[in-house]
Amino acid sequence: MNEQRPIIVWFRRDLRLSDHAALTAACASNAPVIAVFIRDPLVDRLGAAPKWRLGQGLAALESRLAEMGAKLILRSGPALDTLLALLAETGAQGVYWSRLYDPESVARDTDIKAQLRAQGVEARSFGGHVMFEPWSVQTKTGGMYKVYTPFWRSVKDRSVDAPRSAPPTLCAPETWPQSERLADWHLGAAMRRGALIVARHAQVGESAALDRLAEFIEDDVADYVQMRDIPSKRGTSGLSENLALGEISPHQCWHAGMRALHEGKAGAEVFLKELVWREFAYHLMHHSPHILTSNWKPDWDKFAWYTDAAHPEVIAWQQGRTGVKFADAAMRELYVTGKMHNRGRMIVASYLSKHLLTHWRIGQAWFEECLTDWDPASNAMGWQWAAGSGPDASPYFRVFNPDTQLDKFDPKGFYVKRWIAEGQSDPPETALSYYEAIPESWNLTARDIYPSPARDLAAGRQRALDAYQNRGF
Template identity: 65%
Template sequence: MSNSPILLWFRRDLRLGDHEALSAAVASGHPVIPVFIHDEMVASLGAAPKMRLGLSVESLGQELAAKGSRLVLRRGDAQKVLRDLVAETGAGAVYWSRLYDPATRQRDTALKAALRDDGVAVESFAGHVLFEPWRVQTKTGGFYRVFTPMWKAVRGTDITSDLPAPAKVPAPDTWPASDRLTDWRMAAPMRRGADILASHCTVGERAASDRLGAFMAHRVADYAQNRDLPAVDGTSRLSENLTYGEISPRRCWHAGWRALQAGKADAEVFLKELVWREFAYHLAFHTPQITSGNWKEDWDAFPWNADEGTPEVRAWQQGRTGMHFVDAAMREMYVTGTMHNRGRMIVASYLTKHLMTHWKIGLDWFADCLIDWDPCSNAMGWQWSAGSGPDATPYFRVFNPVTQLDKFDKDRAYVRRWIAEEQKAPTKTALSYFDMIPKSWGLSAGDPYPAAVVSAEEGRKRALAAYAERGF
């Protein structure tokens, strides 16, 4: 390679600290050319995640500039872009951090082979997960299909320390041309909701670090209880930052263990949630069909509604089902790009069980609305809720959105925060929903709140009858 540059392809690892590929590139002594590619996978993102990714790319560019470097932006097929950059810069190697969803793995495998055929060195590095999926095995050498045994297996694993950010990123003598991020218009699909959504985003490596620190200092001690209360700021909210790699799971893991050793017992629940995220990648690696089809094949013939245009599905999407917990959660997601985890279980259960609608319709809606959308985590979550995924007791777990609200939002603070129609003086957050939604929906805060499209009891009976008929 003599002193040829290394192309460092950033994807879902938009940080400088604890970045193995960056650390290796800097340690090599070669000039480093950081690159972000707006390829077909970026182009296919839904409105909210695409906008949020653009904000993260912008933040990374600023961080690199502070290190004497810059972020080169290119648009097009990843293989062609990288080959063009190799030709333009004389780069002798391409580095990137590994990802584990089937589509990305297929792309990366072909890309690695093509570049190596060109005589370019290619190295991929860990960093998006704590445990590489092929390294975590059962006692018989297989992969884990159930979460709890996997948690027990990895709980005591010695994880290496996270890496510091480099003091400086060595620059090439000449920089290749770069697109302008503004020309990509990554917020355009959000239309009039872009500014409101942006106000709810916590963007970049520094902000993610501050968020982790605040959680460990002030909220992790009560995490086990408060994480189920949607009106309480009791969670870490780090899923947004982990999605784009603005913080590493390894750094979160070590922070959790420090809190646990300091006597904050609830930190173990946080650590389990990190491993739940790992479980999603583990399954996507070993059973890639989970991202696109039923994980359990015997659900292929289940008579779900597959028409997203029905009035019931439309009501679910608009947060107008007449079920307060469902509607509050759906509106929270539409405005903020996130949804409380308890809400995610409730809305998914209501769609797939009370409304008997295919989980793919919910998955696609979330893919358009969530700023923390992830192909592995969201597929596993939807299939867990629907019953077609890795859940030991799927057929009789039908969440009752009424009793769940009584249990987790007794004073209806969460409902008031997000549902305006029944309030004389609606909250700002509840009203912001009507500033976000398409005008074509024809909804306003003055509309009457709807009756239930399917009641809690009726939906449960219908679901259980369908399961019984299929022999589940």
């Protein structure tokens, strides 16, 4: 290791300085460290909301590095070409990065590692985006887990690496390479006017994520079991947007949850199970990457999904104008906050894929465009769970009734009133913000009459069951 030649740390979905194995290793070498983010084709293909949120996260990382006297170097172009150019400019001896697990990233990173090593450049990848590497968890017969509960039992007592502290300083190179300007990337352009609304609800950056975790553990985790299904309450951690971009690590969340469990906060165990549910999604994506693009269960390829994304009922679903209040409130929450309560996600996914018999891929793509906490593994697994086509999925005969779900989880209508303005004489700001966030082309106002349901829920459920049974399910 040459202490004079720098090491490039290639940031991706790990926008933090603490518990960052690649950064820690680079700093331990005593070599100068150059932090780099590359806007490559995979970044350019992000949906509107995830790309906007990425821009916010990069700005926070830039500020954090500046506080330490360092810089975040921004470059655009194919990742390999960009790294080779930076190596030539800086004389760097190595490139370190945190592993990703979606098939496109794996293919890109595998090629880059081989190309760099062939040129004598040290290329190292590190864990950190998941707690348990997907190849490290196997059934007794050596295969992948296809059901969550056995997966949980397999990993719940495993040791999880303790989080690493952020480096106190970063050794700077003699000369910084040129950087593009984040503002010139216009990562929020596709969000248009919605960005200003969603920004009010985002908690961006590593410091905000750590504060959010601490607050959750202190105030909310004890009641997590009772409160996490109540959409009108702050009953969840809210950390999904931070985990998606690696502004906090799952290891940090796990150890905080374990401390809470040992302190007698019973809800902490279910919080830990939710972290492992996220792990399960990543392991499924690693072992069966087709989960991202096609039915995980091949039998579902025979099912005659509707695939018209421009159908009026699908458009009404997208706009939160189905007349089904739980589904509509959840979709409106999405446009205002960039996120959606997990109970709402189950309802809107079940309604689209079962009551409307519309292909889950249409819903998956819409969430990919609209969620600031978009995550490829969790989004795919969640949609296939709701549709019934995925591993450990909701059974085909389980068709959520949005009205009875609303009676159970929002009996006094607080959630609906928060997000649906029509019919209220004095609607709250949250409900009115929906009209500020949505595309102007939708031409909707709070003065509109709230629609009646286009489809009877009981009849829709029976139609779905008949369709499944006729296909031999």
